[in-house]
Amino acid sequence: MESVSFPLLSRVAICGGTHGNEMTGVYMMRHLQKEKIDKIGSVAVSTVLSNPRAVEVCRRYVETDLNRCFTEALLNSPVTDSTPYELRRAQELNAQIGPKGSKEAVDLLIDIHNTTSNMGLCLIFYSIDWFTLHILKYLQSKMTSVEVRAIQLDIPISEAYSLESVGKHGFAIEVGPQPNGVVRADIYNMVKEAVDHVFSWLQEFNSGSTFEEGEVEAYTLVKSIDYPRNPVTGEITAAIHSQLQDNDFKLLQRGDPIFLSFSGETVKYDDEDLYPFFVNECAYYEKKIAFHLARKIKLTLPPIKVTG
Amino acid sequence: MESVSFPLLSRVAICGGTHGNEMTGVYMMRHLQKEKIDKIGSVAVSTVLSNPRAVEVCRRYVETDLNRCFTEALLNSPVTDSTPYELRRAQELNAQIGPKGSKEAVDLLIDIHNTTSNMGLCLIFYSIDWFTLHILKYLQSKMTSVEVRAIQLDIPISEAYSLESVGKHGFAIEVGPQPNGVVRADIYNMVKEAVDHVFSWLQEFNSGSTFEEGEVEAYTLVKSIDYPRNPVTGEITAAIHSQLQDNDFKLLQRGDPIFLSFSGETVKYDDEDLYPFFVNECAYYEKKIAFHLARKIKLTLPPIKVTG
Numbered sequence: 001m002e003s004v005s006f007p008l009l010s011r012v013a014i015c016g017g018t019h020g021n022e023m024t025g026v027y028m029m030r031h032l033q034k035e036k037i038d039k040i041g042s043v044a045v046s047t048v049l050s051n052p053r054a055v056e057v058c059r060r061y062v063e064t065d066l067n068r069c070f071t072e073a074l075l076n077s078p079v080t081d082s083t084p085y086e087l088r089r090a091q092e093l094n095a096q097i098g099p100k101g102s103k104e105a106v107d108l109l110i111d112i113h114n115t116t117s118n119m120g121l122c123l124i125f126y127s128i129d130w131f132t133l134h135i136l137k138y139l140q141s142k143m144t145s146v147e148v149r150a151i152q153l154d155i156p157i158s159e160a161y162s163l164e165s166v167g168k169h170g171f172a173i174e175v176g177p178q179p180n181g182v183v184r185a186d187i188y189n190m191v192k193e194a195v196d197h198v199f200s201w202l203q204e205f206n207s208g209s210t211f212e213e214g215e216v217e218a219y220t221l222v223k224s225i226d227y228p229r230n231p232v233t234g235e236i237t238a239a240i241h242s243q244l245q246d247n248d249f250k251l252l253q254r255g256d257p258i259f260l261s262f263s264g265e266t267v268k269y270d271d272e273d274l275y276p277f278f279v280n281e282c283a284y285y286e287k288k289i290a291f292h293l294a295r296k297i298k299l300t301l302p303p304i305k306v307t308g
Numbered sequence: 309m310e311s312v313s314f315p316l317l318s319r320v321a322i323c324g325g326t327h328g329n330e331m332t333g334v335y336m337m338r339h340l341q342k343e344k345i346d347k348i349g350s351v352a353v354s355t356v357l358s359n360p361r362a363v364e365v366c367r368r369y370v371e372t373d374l375n376r377c378f379t380e381a382l383l384n385s386p387v388t389d390s391t392p393y394e395l396r397r398a399q400e401l402n403a404q405i406g407p408k409g410s411k412e413a414v415d416l417l418i419d420i421h422n423t424t425s426n427m428g429l430c431l432i433f434y435s436i437d438w439f440t441l442h443i444l445k446y447l448q449s450k451m452t453s454v455e456v457r458a459i460q461l462d463i464p465i466s467e468a469y470s471l472e473s474v475g476k477h478g479f480a481i482e483v484g485p486q487p488n489g490v491v492r493a494d495i496y497n498m499v500k501e502a503v504d505h506v507f508s509w510l511q512e513f514n515s516g517s518t519f520e521e522g523e524v525e526a527y528t529l530v531k532s533i534d535y536p537r538n539p540v541t542g543e544i545t546a547a548i549h550s551q552l553q554d555n556d557f558k559l560l561q562r563g564d565p566i567f568l569s570f571s572g573e574t575v576k577y578d579d580e581d582l583y584p585f586f587v588n589e590c591a592y593y594e595k596k597i598a599f600h601l602a603r604k605i606k607l608t609l610p611p612i613k614v615t616g
Contacts, residue, residue: 030543031570058593116487179424179487181590185547185568235338239493260493262339282489285366 001213003303004130009107009202013046013097014195016112018067018163019283020054021180024191025112041203046097046106050163053085058181060283061086067111070165072158075100090163098166101157109167110198112191115176116282117291118246121190124151124172126160131169133218133301134211135201142197146190149249150218151277151294177246180282210305219249219275219294226288228259228267237261240280240290248277252293259290309521311611312438317415317510321354321405322503324420326375326471327591328362329488332499333420349511354405354414358471361393366489368591369394375419378473380466383408398471406474409465417475418506420499423484424590426554429498432459432480434468439477441526441609442519443509450505454498457557458526459585459602485554488590518613527557527583527602534596536567536575545569548588548598556585560601567598 014032016025032047039045049055053062062085069075069090075098079088098105108131113124121143125132139148151174157165164170173194178187205211227236238259244252252258252269259267274293278284281291322340324333340355347353357363361370370393377383377398383406387396406413416439421432429451433440447456459482465473472478481502486495513519535544546567552560560566560577567575582601586592589599 027544027547027570035571116490177487179485179590180489181593182424182487182588183544183547184553184588185550186553188547188570189550189568236335236491239335239491239496242493242497245492245494260497262335262496263343280490280492282487285489 001300001302003210003305005305005307006131006205007107007307008206009043011044011046011106012040012108012110012202013048013106013167014110014112015048015050015163017052017055018050018111019060019065019113020051020056020062021058021060022112022114022178023181023183024114024175024178024188026055027183027188028112028191028195040199042206043199043202048093048097050093050111051086051089053089060180066090067163068161070094070100070163071161072100074161093163094166100166106167107169108202109164109170110195111163111170111172112195113172113174114178114180114187115174115278116179117248117277117279118177119174119248119277120149120176121146121194122149122151122174122277124153124162124164124174125170126153126155126157126165128152128299129169130301130304132171133216133299134304135171135198136218137214137216137301138201138211139194139197140216143190143193145193148194150216152218152220152297154220205304205306208306210303213303214301216299216301218297218299219277220297222274222293222295224289224292225258227285227290228261236285238265238267241266244276244279244291246279248279248291249275252276309608309610311518311613313613313615314439314513315415315615316514317351319352319354319414320348320416320418320510321356321414321475322418322420323356323358323471325360325363326358326419327368327373327421328359328364328370329366329368330420330422330486331489331491332422332483332486332496334363335491335496336420336499336503348507350514351507351510356401356405358401358419359394359397361397368488374398375471376469378402378408378471379469380408382469401471402474408474414475415477416510417472417478418503419471419478419480420503421480421482422486422488422495423482423586424487425556425585425587426485427482427556427585428457428484429454429502430457430459430482430585432461432472432482433478434461434463434465434473436460436607437477438609438612440479441524441607442612443479443506444526445522445524445609446509446519447502447505448524451498451501453501456502458524460526460528460605462528513612513614516614518611521611522609524607524609526605526607527585528605530582530601530603532597532600533566535593535598536569544593546573546575549574552584552587552599554587556587557583560584
């Protein structure tokens with residue numbers, strides 16, 4: 001396979017606290033800022049606490065979900081008196097580490113998230129980007145304590161709504177299970193290890209190493225399933241079934257139990273075989289998502305190296 | 309041992325949503341209210357969603373922690389324009405299912421809570437009350453899926469600050485781990501089973517059964533340990549160590565690691581052997597509690613039966 005080349009990397013942003021109650025990124029940003037980390041080898045590093053007001057009150061967001069504000073339309077919308085705090089902040093971040101889609105944007109943007117779902121460590125990304133996928137492959141080879149998975153959202157970059165879409169390359173690191181508002185040492189250390197490996201990879205890349213061709217698996221989002229709800233009040237009437245709870249990425253097949261109602265009835269799955277993820281994620285109750293379903297895909301990566 | 313007698317039980321309150329983001333009780337109250345459960349055998353049952361405004365926004369509380377408002381001093385304090393919502397609500401609940409310390413108060417008050425700590429199912433109570441302790445012993449004999457533990461807070465009832473202190477007898481059912489804002493079917497079913505057993509016990513008691521003498525263990529609170537903090541900003545500088553995380557009720561001994569700082573240093577325990585609980589409870593970050601420490605005690609129960 002012919003190798004693909006990318007320019008030297010000069011600027012990276014690492015972000016946390018995009019959701020103010022996802023504590024791994026919050027404490028990691030505070031730590032990196034206290035240690036005044038602004039350079040790793042030849043790469044300038046910006047550490048960004050994305051939503052300081054939400055962090056202050058330990059909530060996902062103050063007025064609207066910041067991590068849904070990074071579409072091109074929203075980033076370019078005029079600011080008025082009624083513009084929510086998070087949209088103003090998204091435009092501020094876009095000026096600071098973007099602008100999205102421009103040559104001034106950071107070369108790589110990593111955004112750290114937590115989930116209450118038992119998802120281990122996942123990279124979430126939009127387009128099929130050989131650069132991100134080579135980092136994934138590297139992390140899979142280096143991290144022995146956890147299975148590193150990849151989730152692909154098939155959305156054009158202009159409509160991509162989350163912070164990582166502002167970088168030339170970018171991904172979210174999504175790690176769980178961790179309750180909102182809580183920091184767990186095991187998860188903190190897992191993310192710290194992943195970030196250290198990413199920085200090692202960047203330095204190897206910049207120094208001219210070729211990363212050989214290979215294959216990776218990813219999960220591509222197919223659809224989302226809502227909780228059973230009371231049609232009048234909208235309140236949920238069933239919880240995720242114990243056989244699905246904590247079983248993210250285990251193939252769901254027709255007839256498998258998915259919900260248990262509060263009066264004791266089981267609801268079974270009745271569709272094609274797919275992989276559930278974000279099972280019982282706290283923040284998705286309001287988004288009407290009990291879990292997502294994905295198809296597994298295999299991607300063949302070309303070798304990559306730095307340009308010239 | 310001479311038997312102790314208590315009057316017939318005519319009225320019980322079961323409460324949930326005292327903390328608006330602890331979902332087991334919230335969904336259980338909604339379910340019981342939908343099913344119009346108001347009597348079990350000869351016992352009148354009040355189902356109470358304690359903090360509806362906090363439930364609505366899925367937060368622990370709106371203005372102040374409701375479950376710290378039930379001291380006699382606060383319940384009898386005058387209401388002014390600046391009285392927080394939760395203190396007004398506490399006085400309202402006290403009128404409805406109390407008043408605390410009066411003969412009108414419900415015979416038994418059960419308040420359902422969740423914790424992010426790995427505590428299994430615990431009954432929390434104030435004074436040494438043979439009635440509550442016999443229910444504990446009964447639950448321990450009936451529930452096979454979980455170890456049922458008891459936590460005693462040695463506080464005079466007039467200063468007892470939580471909702472269960474409003475009943476003639478009362479206890480909190482504290483169950484975890486469950487993230488705030490999330491309902492897990494396994495935990496919901498565990499609490500439902502416990503509540504069903506309590507109601508069976510009440511009916512056996514009212515029908516004249518004698519509950520024989522016996523022994524139970526309980527954990528009595530000794531002190532609380534805060535996180536290491538930055539002395540200037542007050543921000544925590546370490547997480548619970550992985551060896552302590554999820555190990556509630558496992559004896560902590562001198563030299564055991566308790567914290568891991570965000571720069572990698574381990575802090576060790578340096579005090580008498582005690583039992584940790586509420587390890588890494590989300591809501592206790594703001595209360596400056598990383599974990600509580602308890603001593604184990606053994607209590608010998610007299611036989612009990614209904615009066616007359």
